[in-house]
Amino acid sequence: MKLSIGIVGLPNVGKSTLFKILTKQQVHIANYPFATIDPNVGVVSVPDERLEKLVKLFASKKVIPAVVEFYDIAGLVKGAYKGEGLGNQFLTHIRDCRIIVQVVRCFKQNDIVHIEGTPDPIRDIETIKTELGLKDLETIGRRLEKAESQAKSGDKKIVKDIEIIKKIKSEIEKGEFITDFAKEQIVQEMQLLTAKKQIILLNGDEEDIDEKLKKYLTESKANYIVADLTKTENLLKLISQSYELLNLISFFTIGVLTDGEDEVRAWAIEKGTKAREAAGVIHTDFEHKFIRAEIINWQKLIETEGWNQAKHKGLIRIEGKEYVVQDGDVMVLKHG
Numbered sequence: 001m002k003l004s005i006g007i008v009g010l011p012n013v014g015k016s017t018l019f020k021i022l023t024k025q026q027v028h029i030a031n032y033p034f035a036t037i038d039p040n041v042g043v044v045s046v047p048d049e050r051l052e053k054l055v056k057l058f059a060s061k062k063v064i065p066a067v068v069e070f071y072d073i074a075g076l077v078k079g080a081y082k083g084e085g086l087g088n089q090f091l092t093h094i095r096d097c098r099i100i101v102q103v104v105r106c107f108k109q110n111d112i113v114h115i116e117g118t119p120d121p122i123r124d125i126e127t128i129k130t131e132l133g134l135k136d137l138e139t140i141g142r143r144l145e146k147a148e149s150q151a152k153s154g155d156k157k158i159v160k161d162i163e164i165i166k167k168i169k170s171e172i173e174k175g176e177f178i179t180d181f182a183k184e185q186i187v188q189e190m191q192l193l194t195a196k197k198q199i200i201l202l203n204g205d206e207e208d209i210d211e212k213l214k215k216y217l218t219e220s221k222a223n224y225i226v227a228d229l230t231k232t233e234n235l236l237k238l239i240s241q242s243y244e245l246l247n248l249i250s251f252f253t254i255g256v257l258t259d260g261e262d263e264v265r266a267w268a269i270e271k272g273t274k275a276r277e278a279a280g281v282i283h284t285d286f287e288h289k290f291i292r293a294e295i296i297n298w299q300k301l302i303e304t305e306g307w308n309q310a311k312h313k314g315l316i317r318i319e320g321k322e323y324v325v326q327d328g329d330v331m332v333l334k335h336g
């Protein structure tokens with residue numbers, strides 16, 4: 001499962017600065033709006049101490065961590081949905097992202113241009129929310145038209161789809177996010193932006209965040225991080241927070257125990273994933289050909305100092321396809 005994160009915000013607020021901190025890529029950062037036009041895409045390894053310990057135990061040469069993909073796109077302005085600024089075409093670049101990070105300018109330095117004259121975090125957050133909503137309404141409008149023309153056939157699924165579409169449409173029109181509907185198939189098909197989980201990154205110092213803003217964020221139940229991007233060197237907490245929001249956990253595979261590859265690898269799955277589906281994350285074939293999984297918690301494996309030792313002690317469990325994979329499981333799959 002690919003975890004991808006899209007970075008949005010007004011122009012010139014620090015999106016590319018954040019992207020550079022995360023990915024260590026050299027990207028164009030400049031004190032004028034719309035410095036970024038084509039999206040920047042970068043991959044970041046998910047830091048995991050457990051992985052390093054397993055590499056040591058198996059003396060593996062190669063370690064393959066789970067990765068997160070970041071998309072840094074052009075700035076959004078009021079009216080972007082109807083073509084203002086650079087238009088909204090670039091919003092399509094983040095449609096298959098699983099999380100949206102919104103960078104909000106809180107720092108006050110006057111020499112940095114603000115598209116609306118002066119920073120006003122609440123106004124700016126609302127502007128972006130409106131633009132995301134308007135983009136979704138455009139998508140929804142098209143989909144509703146199509147569904148309504150198909151509804152004449154009386155297909156029950158289409159009738160239900162229409163019901164859901166109308167419900168989310170009115171939510172978005174009220175200015176609400178529709179994260180509660182994110183699991184609905186029709187919502188997933190439309191890849192709606194307001195259905196995605198969001199993290200607000202307040203770009204500034206603690207003293208730039210006033211009481212009014214804090215209250216607003218609390219009332220809107222926002223997930224937020226405060227970070228002055230000119231002083232921050234590492235923002236890995238953004239990745240751990242994304243894992244939490246998406247309910248992700250990791251399991252590990254050891255190459256020498258499976259296909260003979262000299263590598264230790266981490267895989268991200270959603271909490272509650274069963275062994276067979278987890279096998280499918282490694283290779284689609286494995287899901288169909290799944291026989292069983294041999295499993296041990298990573299810590300126990302380190303303590304027993306090796307797979308064979310753990311096996312002798314009877315610590316390796318045999319689990320079937322219905323087993324719910326736990327965070328930190330080391331898994332050896334047996335497939336046909």
Ligand SMILES: Nc1nc2c(ncn2[C@@H]2O[C@H](COP(=O)(O)OP(=O)(O)OP(=O)(O)O)[C@@H](O)[C@H]2O)c(=O)[nH]1
Nearest residue numbers: 011012013014015016017030031034035036075229
């Ligand atoms: N003082 C200060 N300046 C910042 C901070 N973060 C970014 N900047 C400056 O703001 C300007 C814009 O930064 P970018 O990262 O290019 O902003 P962006 O959001 O990618 O801008 P666009 O691509 O034009 O939409 C640059 O001159 C940065 O150096 C900050 O925390 N404090």
Ligand SMILES: [Mg+2]
Nearest residue numbers: 015016035036
């Ligand atoms: Mg930029």
